[in-house]
Amino acid sequence: MLDQRTLSRRSFMRRVLGAGVGLMSLEFLGGTLAFLWPNISEGLGGRLRVGTIDAILDATPRFAEGYPHGVVAARSFLVNVPAARALANGAPSPNPAPAPDEMIALWRKCPHLGCMVPDLCESVKRFQCRCHGSTYNILGEKLEKGPAERGMDRFAVLIEDDGTVVIDTSEILRGAPEGTVTFTDPHPADAGCG
């Protein structure tokens, strides 16, 4: 027969163990959520001044060749559309200094489950999310590979009177449904960054 002291010691140990497991579960859940939604919206919601085109070219000279300029504060890629199209097709850039309507800002939060979309890959000049493989062309339009049901979301881009490029993160412009593309690059539709 167990005495009262043994019972209460067991019960105490069970509670400590239960609390430990609960704490670990909470930490795991928190870590998972932080991974899936790394930059959910903090810092967004307003107009973010990126700099003049010259400043952008100083920071990312390859912006003139069509490579995206990463804007950390806006969690976005600023894309020079005419140059990006040329880059994806292996042609020389037609447009080192784009007008506002020739730029797009792609939100790096993957429209599938929110992982951060990594930099453009060199092999096929596409974006591919590392979490589940959703693949987007250089303009952020969803291609065949991966579970996302739409292209990358966007923010409006404007240029102020003094030439400063601004990304307006106050409104999220939803990406177009999968299969809606305005541009095709020379690679198979189901090709990822491999």
Ligand code: FES
């Ligand atoms: S979160 Fe990007 S493909 Fe799932």
